[in-house]
Amino acid sequence: xKVDVMxxxxxxxxxxxxLSMADEDSKNRAxxxxxxLLVQNTTQLQQENALDLQAATAKGLSPAMIDRLRLDAGxxxxxxxxxxxxxxxxxxxxxxxxxxxxxNGMRVGRMRMPLGVVGVIYESRPxxxxxxxxxxxxxxxxxxLRGGSEAYHSNxxxxxxxxxxLLATGLPVDAVQYIDTTDRSAVGDLLxxxxxxxxxxxxxxxxxxxxxxxxxxxxxxxxxDGICHTYVDRYADLEMALALTLNGKMQRxxxxxxxxxxxxxxxxxxxxxxxxxxxxxxxxxxxxxxxxTRALVPAExxxxxxxxxxxxxxxxxxxxxxxxVDSLEEAIDHIEAHSSRHTETIVxxxxxxxxxxxxxxxxxxxxVNASTRFSDGFEFGLGAEMGISTDKLHVRGxxxxxxxxxxKYIVLGDGxxxx
Numbered sequence: 506x507k508v509d510v511m512x513x514x515x516x517x518x519x520x521x522x523x524l525s526m527a528d529e530d531s532k533n534r535a536x537x538x539x540x541x542l543l544v545q546n547t548t549q550l551q552q553e554n555a556l557d558l559q560a561a562t563a564k565g566l567s568p569a570m571i572d573r574l575r576l577d578a579g580x581x582x583x584x585x586x587x588x589x590x591x592x593x594x595x596x597x598x599x600x601x602x603x604x605x606x607x608x609n610g611m612r613v614g615r616m617r618m619p620l621g622v623v624g625v626i627y628e629s630r631p632x633x634x635x636x637x638x639x640x641x642x643x644x645x646x647x648x649x650l651r652g653g654s655e656a657y658h659s660n661x662x663x664x665x666x667x668x669x670x671l672l673a674t675g676l677p678v679d680a681v682q683y684i685d686t687t688d689r690s691a692v693g694d695l696l697x698x699x700x701x702x703x704x705x706x707x708x709x710x711x712x713x714x715x716x717x718x719x720x721x722x723x724x725x726x727x728x729x730d731g732i733c734h735t736y737v738d739r740y741a742d743l744e745m746a747l748a749l750t751l752n753g754k755m756q757r758x759x760x761x762x763x764x765x766x767x768x769x770x771x772x773x774x775x776x777x778x779x780x781x782x783x784x785x786x787x788x789x790x791x792x793x794x795x796x797x798t799r800a801l802v803p804a805e806x807x808x809x810x811x812x813x814x815x816x817x818x819x820x821x822x823x824x825x826x827x828x829x830v831d832s833l834e835e836a837i838d839h840i841e842a843h844s845s846r847h848t849e850t851i852v853x854x855x856x857x858x859x860x861x862x863x864x865x866x867x868x869x870x871x872x873v874n875a876s877t878r879f880s881d882g883f884e885f886g887l888g889a890e891m892g893i894s895t896d897k898l899h900v901r902g903x904x905x906x907x908x909x910x911x912x913k914y915i916v917l918g919d920g921x922x923x924x
């Protein structure tokens with residue numbers, strides 16, 4: 506079925522202005538109504554979800570993919586709770602900051618405002634439909650949603666609940682629209698709506714994001730890879746370093762903030778690596794290592810020699826590349842050469858070296874004595890997140906409500922004239 510995406514974008518643009526002016530209470534009431542409607546329609550949502558699950562099984566999708574698609578009553582309740590949590594977050598729209606007086610008596614500051622119209626292109630998880638819509642509505646942005654074909658029936662049923670929530674509370678119903686088709690040409694149509702859509706946010710695998718980047722006429726907020734590093738410094742607490750390494754790699758392997766490369770200072774490598782590698786291997790982690798690491802670790806611990814490609818690979822699996830470095834400088838140089846600019850952490854008890862790492866490493870999130878797994882909007886106190894941006898304009902790191910806004914300059918005067 507062909508959908509007129511351009512007409513949708515035009516309607517979203519018209520809806521964006523009244524939504525941007527809506528007060529916080531109105532937006533919160535809409536989100537709470539959406540949450541209630543999701544719960545009230547649990548049976549219908551599960552019936553629509555069953556169609557997606559049947560199709561996924563017939564196509565031979567993996568059990569992990571099918572699990573991502575599944576909407577049971579608990580997951581629907583959790584999706585509704587996510588909407589309520591967004592409603593409870595502070596509204597960033599209209600916030601005035603840095604209001605400073607000028608010598609002539611004017612005051613100059615900045616006011617936070619919505620981006621306008623956001624296009625979200627995503628795969629697999631149906632809950633993204635509700636999460637993305639909630640964040641956009643709370644931040645005053647109209648949103649056009651395009652989910653993956655594997656969750657088509659689930660997404661359109663969720664989107665119908667969201668539209669009803671807007672309608673019931675008087676906000677413009679076109680502020681949340683779902684592209685109701687599995688036709689892939691609709692994605693290309695959306696990416697060419699640069700006259701009406703202000704930003705595109707892709708959520709999904711590397712292939713999807715690369716395709717969006719290549720084809721979009723609209724600015725894109727994205728990250729391609731999560732090649733994250735944990736560096737164990739010569740002044741590290743080695744027990745802490747062991748715990749952070751295991752957590753960073755093995756707590757959850759298939760996500761973008763998982764540690765993919767472990768760097769260890771040569772001064773502590775002999776003391777740290779045998780125990781670390783033994784515990785990683787016992788946990789089921791495949792180790793791809795430099796020759797210096799292999800020489801320090803007992804032969805009975807299985808390892809393979811790392812290839813040059815390993816340093817540039819996001820495994821998203823129980824695989825870890827390990828390298829011994831001679832200095833902090835070499836660790837930072839390795840990160841500069843191979844990181845995807847997502848998240849890096851240093852384990853050290855030396856304040857000056859920690860500060861240098863924070864200052865010199867150019868990634869969206871840089872940490873001291875903390876697991877890379879904390880690189881997450883919820884863990885950073887942002888509530889929900891739209892994704893994690895490795896861009897430098899206009900938002901970097903977890904994209905929450907503030908990341909879906911932009912600042913404009915405001916001037917408060919009382920008749921000043923420029924001389």
